[in-house]
Amino acid sequence: MSYTAWILLTASLVGLSCGIIGVFLILRKTAMMADAISHTVLLGIVLAFIVTREVSGTAMLIGGILAGLLTAFLVQALHTLDVQHDASMGIVFTTLFAIGVILIATSIGNAHLDVQHALMGEITFIPFHTITLPIIGEIPQATAMLLFVFLVVLISIVAFYKEWKITTFDPALAASLGIPVLLMHYVFMGLVSVTTVASFDAVGAIMVVAMLITPAASAYLWTDKLSLMIVLSGGFGVVSALVGYWIAAWIDTSISGSMAFATGLVFLLSFIFSAAHGLIAKRMKPEIGT
Amino acid sequence: MNEVVLNVNNLFASYRKTNVLHSINIDVHAGSLTGIIGPNGAGKSTLIKTILNLHPPLTGSVKFFNEPFRKAKRRIGYVPQRGAVDWDFPTDALDVVTMGLYGKIGWLKRPTKKDKAKAYEALDKMGMADFADRQISQLSGGQQQRVFLARALVQDADLYFMDEPLAGVDAATERAIMTILQELKAKGKTVLVVHHDLQTVEDYFDHVLLLNRTVISHGRTAEVFTRDKIAETYGGNMRWMGASS
Numbered sequence: 001m002s003y004t005a006w007i008l009l010t011a012s013l014v015g016l017s018c019g020i021i022g023v024f025l026i027l028r029k030t031a032m033m034a035d036a037i038s039h040t041v042l043l044g045i046v047l048a049f050i051v052t053r054e055v056s057g058t059a060m061l062i063g064g065i066l067a068g069l070l071t072a073f074l075v076q077a078l079h080t081l082d083v084q085h086d087a088s089m090g091i092v093f094t095t096l097f098a099i100g101v102i103l104i105a106t107s108i109g110n111a112h113l114d115v116q117h118a119l120m121g122e123i124t125f126i127p128f129h130t131i132t133l134p135i136i137g138e139i140p141q142a143t144a145m146l147l148f149v150f151l152v153v154l155i156s157i158v159a160f161y162k163e164w165k166i167t168t169f170d171p172a173l174a175a176s177l178g179i180p181v182l183l184m185h186y187v188f189m190g191l192v193s194v195t196t197v198a199s200f201d202a203v204g205a206i207m208v209v210a211m212l213i214t215p216a217a218s219a220y221l222w223t224d225k226l227s228l229m230i231v232l233s234g235g236f237g238v239v240s241a242l243v244g245y246w247i248a249a250w251i252d253t254s255i256s257g258s259m260a261f262a263t264g265l266v267f268l269l270s271f272i273f274s275a276a277h278g279l280i281a282k283r284m285k286p287e288i289g290t
Numbered sequence: 291m292n293e294v295v296l297n298v299n300n301l302f303a304s305y306r307k308t309n310v311l312h313s314i315n316i317d318v319h320a321g322s323l324t325g326i327i328g329p330n331g332a333g334k335s336t337l338i339k340t341i342l343n344l345h346p347p348l349t350g351s352v353k354f355f356n357e358p359f360r361k362a363k364r365r366i367g368y369v370p371q372r373g374a375v376d377w378d379f380p381t382d383a384l385d386v387v388t389m390g391l392y393g394k395i396g397w398l399k400r401p402t403k404k405d406k407a408k409a410y411e412a413l414d415k416m417g418m419a420d421f422a423d424r425q426i427s428q429l430s431g432g433q434q435q436r437v438f439l440a441r442a443l444v445q446d447a448d449l450y451f452m453d454e455p456l457a458g459v460d461a462a463t464e465r466a467i468m469t470i471l472q473e474l475k476a477k478g479k480t481v482l483v484v485h486h487d488l489q490t491v492e493d494y495f496d497h498v499l500l501l502n503r504t505v506i507s508h509g510r511t512a513e514v515f516t517r518d519k520i521a522e523t524y525g526g527n528m529r530w531m532g533a534s535s
């Protein structure tokens with residue numbers, strides 16, 4: 001495959017995974033948890049590097065999951081101690097992120113890991129770091145990791161679709177039916193974490209928030225069906241990635257920045273033109289129901 | 291006297307560091323229809339949530355059909371407050387009712403056509419068949435409550451806990467829900483209902499549980515729902531005399 005094709009494939013995988021996960025972030029009203037986790041996975045990645053002394057995909061994924069779960073756990077713990085939910089999120093993620101930044105500066109030195117790279121990503125370098133997999137052959141390391149994470153996300157969401165739906169819509173009923181609501185919360189936070197870590201090389205820890213939230217928020221405007229919302233959101237993620245790459249190539253600018261900008265464009269168009277909840281549709285017909 | 295289907299023994303619970311419930315002892319018998327009555331902040335919702343272990347108790351034990359919750363959960367139905375869920379969630383009425391079957395369907399399986407048919411039947415029973423594929427945000431408050439009741443019906447439980455099912459519903463819905471509750475009772479099911487309208491208590495419930503942080507009184511409506519006991523529960527705040535919602 002050509003250089004551009006690898007980049008487009010990688011970015012599309014980011015769009016797909018983030019789009020799917022994002023639907024549940026939005027519906028669980030935990031969109032800002034994505035922001036928190038996108039910062040704290042940095043700590044997990046740095047710690048993984050300190051332990052293994054290499055930038056390895058597996059170690060980074062594990063470190064990221066642990067950091068993400070730690071974030072979810074600490075936010076929950078502070079909240080039960082009567083700290084407001086948004087405040088405890090702000091306290092936890094900035095503190096863990098700060099520890100990550102300090103560690104990068106003090107104990108890593110000149111390794112291929114710096115704050116700039118972590119925050120912004122650098123998708124243009126992805127095709128140069130390849131690994132060889134059985135059957136598939138030579139494939140960029142970041143792409144392989146994203147492919148793996150996409151499959152994990154897809155299988156988890158499809159296999160436990162009705163459990164995700166009920167714990168999101170009505171956690172109290174779910175608990176009374178004996179579905180482990182808290183466990184599913186942490187599994188979900190784990191999925192957010194792996195998605196974020198895997199997207200880290202491609203779009204960076206900050207831009208991943210745009211990919212997690214905006215396509216899902218756009219899809220929400222188009223449909224009243226959860227399954228369709230997931231498909232649309234994944235689709236919008238891919239479209240944003242492709243359009244973003246095209247914008248970046250056209251005006252020769254940051255790829256990750258352009259992709260995040262493209263998610264905003266998709267949202268704007270949805271906001272205006274969506275048949276279900278768009279501005280134009282609302283002008284055309286009076287509100288039904290109560 | 292009928293079998294004890296719910297036994298609450300010395301239950302204590304706190305919410306945000308204040309003690310909400312203390313030394314709660316309740317025995318509920320099969321086939322009874324109980325109204326849980328008490329002023330705002332009396333801990334009515336917390337009581338139900340603590341009994342169902344949705345809210346961890348400080349101490350105390352709860353048995354359903356003489357068994358712990360884990361073993362009895364298939365026989366228990368729960369109707370949360372309507373306001374507890376996000377009605378803008380992308381789903382339709384039939385789908386919400388089908389959720390009542392998720393516990394029985396089990397992990398990794400999808401609802402079958404038969405499950406959907408069951409859910410549709412329950413919607414029909416609540417007079418909501420025409421709204422089966424309606425997005426839930428487009429339903430009125432009363433219709434949303436009927437959907438919740440339909441969901442409870444498909445659970446086919448023996449013991450139901452309902453949190454304010456009659457709050458903010460229209461008169462027709464109130465009648466429909468009370469008819470269903472009477473039918474459940476006639477089938478030998480047990481229903482506990484958090485209720486706020488004191489004027490209808492005597493018409494609706496054969497048992498009353500007066501609650502204000504602890505059980506003030508619990509028993510047959512005729513014996514328990516007296517002026518003195520109500521005054522004791524509401525602590526001299528007799529708003530109920532004139533006002534009803």
